[in-house]
Amino acid sequence: MTRRRIAESLARTDQSSENCCRVRCPQRINSVVAQVGCAEDSARYSYSAFAACVRFIEMDLLTLTEIRRAASRTSGSAVLARVHVQVESASAKTQRDGKPYCELVLADACDRMKLRVWSDHPNYKTCSGLTRESFIELTGEFRQHPQFGLEADKWMFRPLSDQETKELLEGPADLRAKQATDWEFIVQAIDGIRDPRLRALTQMFVNEWGDRFRRAAAARKYHHARRGGLVEHTAQMMRVASEIAPLYPQLNLDLLIAGILFHDSGKLWENQFSETGFVMDYDELGELVGHISIGLELVNSLWRRLSADNADMWKSYSPPSEDVRLHLLHLIGAHHGQKELGSPVEPKTPEAMTLHYIDNLDSKLEMFAAGYTTAQPLAPRIFDRVHPLPGTLVKSLEKFHLASDTKAPSEGQLL
Numbered sequence: 001m002t003r004r005r006i007a008e009s010l011a012r013t014d015q016s017s018e019n020c021c022r023v024r025c026p027q028r029i030n031s032v033v034a035q036v037g038c039a040e041d042s043a044r045y046s047y048s049a050f051a052a053c054v055r056f057i058e059m060d061l062l063t064l065t066e067i068r069r070a071a072s073r074t075s076g077s078a079v080l081a082r083v084h085v086q087v088e089s090a091s092a093k094t095q096r097d098g099k100p101y102c103e104l105v106l107a108d109a110c111d112r113m114k115l116r117v118w119s120d121h122p123n124y125k126t127c128s129g130l131t132r133e134s135f136i137e138l139t140g141e142f143r144q145h146p147q148f149g150l151e152a153d154k155w156m157f158r159p160l161s162d163q164e165t166k167e168l169l170e171g172p173a174d175l176r177a178k179q180a181t182d183w184e185f186i187v188q189a190i191d192g193i194r195d196p197r198l199r200a201l202t203q204m205f206v207n208e209w210g211d212r213f214r215r216a217a218a219a220r221k222y223h224h225a226r227r228g229g230l231v232e233h234t235a236q237m238m239r240v241a242s243e244i245a246p247l248y249p250q251l252n253l254d255l256l257i258a259g260i261l262f263h264d265s266g267k268l269w270e271n272q273f274s275e276t277g278f279v280m281d282y283d284e285l286g287e288l289v290g291h292i293s294i295g296l297e298l299v300n301s302l303w304r305r306l307s308a309d310n311a312d313m314w315k316s317y318s319p320p321s322e323d324v325r326l327h328l329l330h331l332i333g334a335h336h337g338q339k340e341l342g343s344p345v346e347p348k349t350p351e352a353m354t355l356h357y358i359d360n361l362d363s364k365l366e367m368f369a370a371g372y373t374t375a376q377p378l379a380p381r382i383f384d385r386v387h388p389l390p391g392t393l394v395k396s397l398e399k400f401h402l403a404s405d406t407k408a409p410s411e412g413q414l415l
Contacts, residue, residue: 059139063172064111064150069373071144078141078153084160084168087134088112088279090127102128106138107278109171110226113150123156132279135160135168146376146384169276171227179228182235183214189238189257197306197314197324198258204302205261209268217271217280218264222388223366227273230264233362240358248350255324256351259331263355265298266291292342295332299325331355368393 062070062081070079085106093103102117104127115138117127130136140155160168170176190202206213218224218233237260245253270286273279285294303325307314314321330352336343337356347353371386371393378384381395 064106064108064113065373067142068111068113068144068150071142071150072374072376074143076143078143080140081142082137082139084108084135084137084164085113086168086278087130087132087136089132090130092128104130106136108168109175109278112278113152114148115152115155127157132277135165137164144374144376169278175228179214179231182231185235186231186238186261189242190261193254193257195254195317195324197310197317197321198254198328200306200310201299201302201328202258202261204306205265205298209265212268212272213265215273215275216268217273218267218363220271220280223363223370225271227278230267230271233366234260234264236362237355237358240362241354244354244358248354250350251354252327252351255327255331256355258328259335259351259355260358262295262299262328263332263335263359264291264295265332266294269294290342292333292336292344296329299328299332327351335359364389 059080059082062083064083064085067079067081067083070081083106085108088105088107089103091103091105092100094100100119102124104115104117106113106115115127117124121127136157136159138152138155138157140152142150142152145151187206190199190206193199193202214231215227216230217226218229224230224233238257241253241256241260245251245256266286266289269283270291271280272283272286274281289297307321327349330345330349333345334343334347334352335356337360338346347356367386367389371383371389372395375383375386375393378392383393383395385392
């Protein structure tokens, strides 16, 4: 009964205020609780009142990417939404005037944002006590700041239930489906390798490290920087390689597929997510050695184990097994393309050059796709620069269609 009276009182307050932000601050909730005559301490009912408010106004539950996309299209207007996130970090910081504040980094399956909690905010002390084991629902007004990115105003939060946390960790349904399809493609691609040495090597890797591979990101930022992003990146590279190889008969597709699988294998340590969360931890091996060197050592380690068990059989194979190993190592070492970009050697074979360009192509097109949804619009079809792309983004030319097929976009409408 009390909860219903709180919700009704808040609804009346909405109707009486033309400038209502439709996001309830704790002071307002406590005031309403007091007005309806609760005998208990108003703080006891803050969460119940908040839950009732959310149900009443029916704010959409969105992902951070969806909020960011919507906020970038509103020309400064607020996006009213709820989002379920994990606290990646909570850091005590100080403003220029010496006043303390808390900076929260919040993450979901595909994105992250910073939330600055000022010392005069009612939730300042509570937020300062949050840890990376904390899973919360953040509700408020979201805007895309040109300098600071996605920001929240007039917000409040609550802890997630166990069921809500489980659903958050599973990720959006469309992303789960895509990554499952991509992983199946990877498995099929390596099963289709004709060279038994490369097929056995890739299968051994997937069998031993597959679960970790499926959690890893392809990068810490810029492209596929999300849980499972390495699976998406690797599968797409294999698809491109499979289409290119028939056009260039000199390419060894077996070697190229194996090289694609292993080229970022060191990121299983460099860009690894925990089993139950969206926090990308730092690993000492990844920091001290780097993903290229780790990948080289990983292949050598697996190769030694396989060759010890199959030495006699491999002697009858052509090309020689040592040549196969060296060429695979070259693909891993050369995939950044330049020594200035971290590769110990530059591409010196057709397969190494092909892998480098496929890697660069997929990463850059991912940056364009993300940029169109998150970058600040500068004019119709023109968006602000997204680093490390070289300049402003311009929307792609729409694919040809007859006027009778679909409705053509009006002048100035984004494609």
